[in-house]
Amino acid sequence: DQQVKQNSPSLSVQEGRISILNCDYTNSMFDYFLWYKKYPAEGPTFLISISSIKDKNEDGRFTVFLNKSAKHLSLHIVPSQPGDSAVYFCAASGKDRTTSGTYKYIFGTGTRLKVLA
């Protein structure tokens, strides 16, 4: 049962245009959401996050939108640059109720973004 889904395995965008990456989740107990960027054979790098009490968070060229009723989040990159080409993972987190409060992080399968010069 995949609790976090990224239905688009790949996305190509022209340099300077907007990149929109999507993510859906099923567990309504998730209350913190994150986006990571990853290059091959390296650890993921944190990009931006959003708490469930917000519906938007911006950091420079990156904006994350959260639609709780649809259980959907998206990452917008504007403008897209060739250096943004990587695999992007969304992750959802919530407190593990079987322990005394550790956050458990579930990741999607990733979307490979290619920004064309």
Add this chain to the structure above:
Amino acid sequence: DGGITQSPKYLFRKEGQNVTLSCEQNLNHDAMYWYRQDPGQGLRLIYYSQIVNDFQKGDIAEGYSVSREKKESFPLTVTSAQKNPTAFYLCASSIRVVAGPLDFGAGTRLSVL
């Protein structure tokens, strides 16, 4: 410089052998995690730990074991019971009691000889 160190970067396992992947952090984080990455499958949670001497199974714990004897260290053993161990393994840590981003190590690539 604070961070997470994984070693070795590359590891080879022979049939029937147990191997241990090292993960050390100097971020003073309480919680530590192990993930496995396979092509097209994203990151899957193997084990996680919130405090010393305590850990929980993730979604794919079978064939793996962990220990948490020190706050800084969370080694993962891939046992001979894990029939398909070839993957990229990632260790991560976070502050336990508030929601915050995971910090990741650079990963260990495990292959079977």
